[in-house]
Amino acid sequence: MTNLEPHSTVALGEQKSQIPLLLCAVFLAYLGQMTLNPIIAPLSREVGLAEWQIGLTISAAAIMVVATSQFWGRRSQSWGRKPVLIAAFTLGTLVMALFALVAGFGMQGLITGTSLFVxxxxxxxxxxxxxxxxxxxxxQAYIADVTTDEAARVKGMAGVGAVQGIAMIAGSVLGGALSAAGLITPLIVVPVLLLAGLLVISFRLRRESRHELIAEPTRVSPRDARVWPFLVAGFGMFTALGFIQVITGFIVQDRLNLNASTTGLVTGAVLLAAGVGMVLAQAVIVPRSGWTPPTLLRVGSLVALAGFALLIVIAGPVLLFAAVFLIGLGLGTAMPGYSAGPTLLVSREEQGGLAGLIAATTGLTFVIAPTAGTVLYGLWDQLPIIIGALMMFCVAVFVFVHPRFRNLTAGEPAARG
Incomplete structure (x- = not known):
């Protein structure tokens, strides 16, 4: 049995008007992140950092996601969406402006070694x-709060994933194109994008009235029987992705024998292929299919597994692009099942905590996987790809055999653990 009812006292039309603004915030935040992805590998070599040091930097970001996501998710229900997003975009703008400055000093040799790494x-x-x-x-907590049926919930969560995929496409194009003018150029653009997000949120997003907020949002345990199978599936999917995401630039540079500037451009094109697959899944396949969350997880994991299998094969740029496209298509199909499925089983007071838990689980995969992927790549360039493929295989088996997914598909009552 699902836990769906209209939650807010605000008129539904007014509620819905806020969703595009929240999706815009997600887009600009991830556009900033994705603009850096094509240049992070050549940047590390340009400033003299080892692969494992870049992997550890990404893992540090993931640690903060794990540590703070539940806090932010619950605060979005108790403080309101606008104050939380203003705080987030202000912090992001400041730290990325400083990061651009530090990276510029690193490329000039003014800051090096341990100081630069720290x-x-x-x-x-x-x-x-x-x-x-x-x-x-x-x-995600807001979408769960205002949607009133399973199809709308899945479509809303797919919208979050779709704008992330669009950000991946736009960031890949933007970062790759800007890198042609020098690696410092994308670094300067990122805080500008985050500042744009801050201005949009500050001037356009409505702040909820006090009676719309929840004074004490409920924390959700990762051991809760309603949600942990979804968390396991999501953890496996994003761990598999984490093993290859940071090393994509290294794969491109080493397999295709490219220099640093060309690597940034081609890596942007490869990430663009993944973004196209993700957007195709979440903007077209998921809304039109009408599939339940378990079905989305099953289909998506199989498609992503096929992509990982192709990525193992070293056969030139065409197969490389095809493999990454399939990974994006598969994960784009599975992600709304992972994020929407457990929201159908919890109360309104738990939605913020659950949204934070889902984000923390995703972040947890990037605590170890990027560092492990870069270290393993240094040992043997095929090793992190093979491990990622094995992880995706385990996810595919799990979502087919675990009774939670069979029960939800059959519409049986949800257990509370």
Whole structure:
């Protein structure tokens, strides 16, 4: 039995008018992140940092996502969406402006070695990770709060994923294109994008009245029987992705024998293929299919597994692009099932905590996987890809055999653990 009812006392038309603004916030936050992705590998080599140091920087950001997501998710229900997002975008703008400055000094040789590494971890890792952690839980908790049926809930969660995918496309294009003018250019643009998000939220997003808020949102345990199978599936999917996401630039540069500037451009194109697959899934396949969350997880995990299998094969750029496209398509199909499924089983007071828990679970995968992926890549360039494929295989088996997914599909009452 699902737990769906209209939750807010605000008129539904007014509620819905806020969803595009929240999706805009998600888009701008992730556009800032994705604009950096095409250049992070060549940037590390340009400033003299090892692969594992960049992996650890990304893992530090993930640690902050894990540590703060439930806090942000619950605060979005008790403080309101607007104050949370203003705090997040203000922090993100400041730390990424400082990161651009530090990276510029690093490229000029003014800051090097351990000092540069520590600043990378503090700014791009801990600071930006804490800021980014607030955005998806705030949007997801709001969508769960205002949607009144399963199809609308899944479509709303797919919307969050779709704008993330669009941000991946736009960021890949933007970061890759700007890198042609020098690696410092995308670094300067990122805080500008975050500042734009801050202005949109400050001047356009309505602040909820006190009676719309929840004074004491409920914390959701990761051991709750209603949600932990979804968390396991999501953890496996994003761990598999984490093993290859940070090393994509290295794969491109080493397999295709490219220089640093060309690597940024081609890596942007490869990430663009993943983004196209993700947007196609979440903007077209998910809304039109009408599939339940378990079905989305099953279909998506199988498609992503096929992409990982192709990525293992070294056969030139065409197969590389096809593999990454399938991974994006598969994960884009599975993600709304992962994020929407457990929201159908919990109360309104738990939605903020659940949204934070889902974001924390996703972040947890990037605590270890990027560092492990870069270290393993240094040992053997195929090893992190093979491990990612094995993880995705385990996810596919799990979502087919675990009774939680069979029960939800059959519409049986949800257990409370």
């Amino acid at each position: 600043l990378f971890v503090l700014l791009r890792g801990l600071g930006f990770g804490a800021a980014l952690a607030a955005v998806p839980p705030t949007a």
